[in-house]
Amino acid sequence: MSWNVDAPEFVPGRRFTPQTFTASPPDTSLQTSRSQEPPATSSSRNFSTDKRLSSSSGDGSWRYSDVTAAHSRPEGNAVEDSEVAGAPGTSGQLCPYYLEAGSCEDGEFCINIHGLLCRHCNLYCLPPNNAKLQKCHEDICAELKSYEKAAEASRELTCAICYEVVLEKDDKKQRKFGLLSECWHTFCIECIRKWRSSQTKDQTKRNCPICRKTSYFIIPSEVWVSDPAEKDRLVQGYKEHLATKDCMHFNKGRDHCPFGANCFYKHALPDGTIVPDNVVKRRVNSQGDFVVGSRPLLSDFLDELLTYSASTTHHTNQLAALRALFQELNIHPQ
Amino acid sequence: MAETAGVHVELVDNSFLKLRGEIKGPPDTPFDGGKYILDITIPETYPFNPPKVTFRTKIWHPNISSVTGAICLDILKDQWAAAMTLRTVLLSLQSLLSSAEPDDPQDAVVAKQYKDDFTCYKRTAKHWAVVYAQASACQNKEDVEALALFDKNIQQLMQMGFSEQDSRVALSSKNWNVEAAVECLFS
Numbered sequence: 440m441s442w443n444v445d446a447p448e449f450v451p452g453r454r455f456t457p458q459t460f461t462a463s464p465p466d467t468s469l470q471t472s473r474s475q476e477p478p479a480t481s482s483s484r485n486f487s488t489d490k491r492l493s494s495s496s497g498d499g500s501w502r503y504s505d506v507t508a509a510h511s512r513p514e515g516n517a518v519e520d521s522e523v524a525g526a527p528g529t530s531g532q533l534c535p536y537y538l539e540a541g542s543c544e545d546g547e548f549c550i551n552i553h554g555l556l557c558r559h560c561n562l563y564c565l566p567p568n569n570a571k572l573q574k575c576h577e578d579i580c581a582e583l584k585s586y587e588k589a590a591e592a593s594r595e596l597t598c599a600i601c602y603e604v605v606l607e608k609d610d611k612k613q614r615k616f617g618l619l620s621e622c623w624h625t626f627c628i629e630c631i632r633k634w635r636s637s638q639t640k641d642q643t644k645r646n647c648p649i650c651r652k653t654s655y656f657i658i659p660s661e662v663w664v665s666d667p668a669e670k671d672r673l674v675q676g677y678k679e680h681l682a683t684k685d686c687m688h689f690n691k692g693r694d695h696c697p698f699g700a701n702c703f704y705k706h707a708l709p710d711g712t713i714v715p716d717n718v719v720k721r722r723v724n725s726q727g728d729f730v731v732g733s734r735p736l737l738s739d740f741l742d743e744l745l746t747y748s749a750s751t752t753h754h755t756n757q758l759a760a761l762r763a764l765f766q767e768l769n770i771h772p773q
Numbered sequence: 774m775a776e777t778a779g780v781h782v783e784l785v786d787n788s789f790l791k792l793r794g795e796i797k798g799p800p801d802t803p804f805d806g807g808k809y810i811l812d813i814t815i816p817e818t819y820p821f822n823p824p825k826v827t828f829r830t831k832i833w834h835p836n837i838s839s840v841t842g843a844i845c846l847d848i849l850k851d852q853w854a855a856a857m858t859l860r861t862v863l864l865s866l867q868s869l870l871s872s873a874e875p876d877d878p879q880d881a882v883v884a885k886q887y888k889d890d891f892t893c894y895k896r897t898a899k900h901w902a903v904v905y906a907q908a909s910a911c912q913n914k915e916d917v918e919a920l921a922l923f924d925k926n927i928q929q930l931m932q933m934g935f936s937e938q939d940s941r942v943a944l945s946s947k948n949w950n951v952e953a954a955v956e957c958l959f960s
Contacts, residue, residue: 599856600856634821638821643851643852643853648857649854
């Protein structure tokens with residue numbers, strides 16, 4: 440008997456919850472609490488509520504897959520169970536009973552894998568013989584936990600400018616914190632951005648409205664972070680995110696960015712070359728057009744001139760000779 | 774607002790853009806016990822720009838114009854910060870009353886007197902506080918005598934036909950020298 444359902448990807452740290460096939464979509468049912476569906480009750484024996492974890496996919500990712508008959512129990516459909524039952528631990532799937540309770544009636548004879556306890560999500564979900572997967576799960580799980588903790592802590596924080604609870608603002612888009620790089624005062628992203636753009640004096644607007652400490656940038660965040668390491672990570676992520684976006688001032692080399700090498704945005708030429716120091720090699724070619732590009736040779740200039748004016752000027756020969764000379768000397772114009 | 778701190782704000786009309794503040798003169802200053810009324814105008818851009826605050830009650834203080842009531846205080850200008858509130862502004866004004874800054878004056882005449890003749894400044898400030906802000910009277914005998922003389926001087930100029938206000942301003946500016954004040958009033 441097999442059940443073909445959309446199996447949601449298993450995200451480490453999320454509660455494993457047996458779900459019905461026909462009910463709500465997978466994502467929402469994943470968020471339901473485990474208490475709604477205790478695995479040890481007889482109702483969980485119902486085939487329609489039973490889903491298991493498996494690591495059967497080749498890429499090592501963990502997926503929920505429907506399990507209709509993977510677990511044998513003393514009572515119930517013993518005949519059906521016995522048909523699929525094999526040697527202990529051979530099903531390649533995590534035992535859903537052991538996963539939550541840490542115990543299983545079949546004990547060592549269970550055909551499913553009895554995982555090790557993850558201290559972050561309190562589930563016996565770590566594959567016993569795969570250290571790489573264990574670490575992977577624990578890392579993501581730890582991150583998720585700290586995020587949840589931060590989200591809980593930031594729920595009631597108010598912005599020091601508008602005095603509104605940041606995460607309860609009317610406009611959902613504005614339910615974000617603007618963290619200052621140098622201090623720990625709480626503002627919503629809208630207010631702190633407004634403050635930094637409303638002041639005419641550079642020095643004042645970069646200062647924290649509370650402690651006046653100068654911060655050169657703000658980091659938007661959906662949660663308030665109170666841990667310096669966490670904040671560093673956030674800053675890093677923010678910078679990396681911005682580095683993928685083209686700088687508005689730099690304008691692909693056509694304009695100049697006032698922030699220069701300190702700019703967080705991408706300074707790339709139209710051809711994709713990254714300009715790390717904001718100094719764009721621009722020159723006027725022989726036709727008076729601006730050309731953005733690498734360092735030119737004087738001979739290139741003459742070369743262009745020759746191409747365009749070959750038929751019209753009588754200096755062609757001299758130019759050609761000059762070009763040859765420059766090519767030999769490899770001179771850069773200053 | 775906190776009554777204990779001696780600052781208070783109320784609506785003038787039903788608009789929140791015009792408010793009336795009140796601060797009590799801080800102890801150990803000539804303004805002790807005085808009641809100072811402030812006109813507060815909240816800009817549309819508040820709190821990103823500071824409220825406009827002026828003294829409605831006349832006051833003799835180096836950082837407050839004795840003529841217009843305009844205030845010279847950094848936080849009401851370029852040092853304003855969005856996290857400040859009317860409460861912090863009024864408390865700052867109260868602390869400005871206890872610690873004047875004569876080197877950054879709003880009223881140059883007062884500032885000069887403050888630096889040149891501090892006793893005269895204190896008595897003049899006390900006189901203004903008693904007259905305009907119902908401040909408590911002096912305890913010190915010498916000060917009481919000096920203030921009585923001030924009143925006499927004003928009476929003297931008023932008998933010459935000057936208004937009480939003009940006489941007070943002229944005398945205060947001229948360190949209560951009647952001749953200098955008269956000269957000032959006639960010029």
